Amino acid sequence: MTPAFERPWHAQVYALKEACLEQSLFTPGDWSAALGAALDRARAQGPVDGGEPFWLAWQDALETLVAGAGAADRSAVDQTAEAWRAAYLSTPHGAPVRLSGDG
Numbered sequence: 001m002t003p004a005f006e007r008p009w010h011a012q013v014y015a016l017k018e019a020c021l022e023q024s025l026f027t028p029g030d031w032s033a034a035l036g037a038a039l040d041r042a043r044a045q046g047p048v049d050g051g052e053p054f055w056l057a058w059q060d061a062l063e064t065l066v067a068g069a070g071a072a073d074r075s076a077v078d079q080t081a082e083a084w085r086a087a088y089l090s091t092p093h094g095a096p097v098r099l100s101g102d103g
Helices: 007-023 026-044 050-069 074-089
Strands: none
Touching: 007 050, 007 074, 026 050, 050 074
16 A cells, blocks of 8 residues: 655656556566565665655665666656755755756
8 A cells, every 4th residue: 555645746746656567667567576576675774664765665666666677767767856955955945956057
């Protein structure tokens, strides 16, 4: 059972997984295996109680499958994630977060 969405990005990663399935980027069986492996990795770090660790495992599984399907390069995903992290950490509270070169 999927826990309730606690944050907007939880719903977004769920929706992205659904869109990838609809586009046949991977199969439900591929998703199940990838999520199981991601949850196992997460449990090695501590409890996965349905909160943030659960959704981080979803993100891990989704990124792994998207990269494996050739839809995105894992290093490009990592670089973009780091660019967003740097952008939101340097953005004043209340201001929109923008990547450099992002209008």
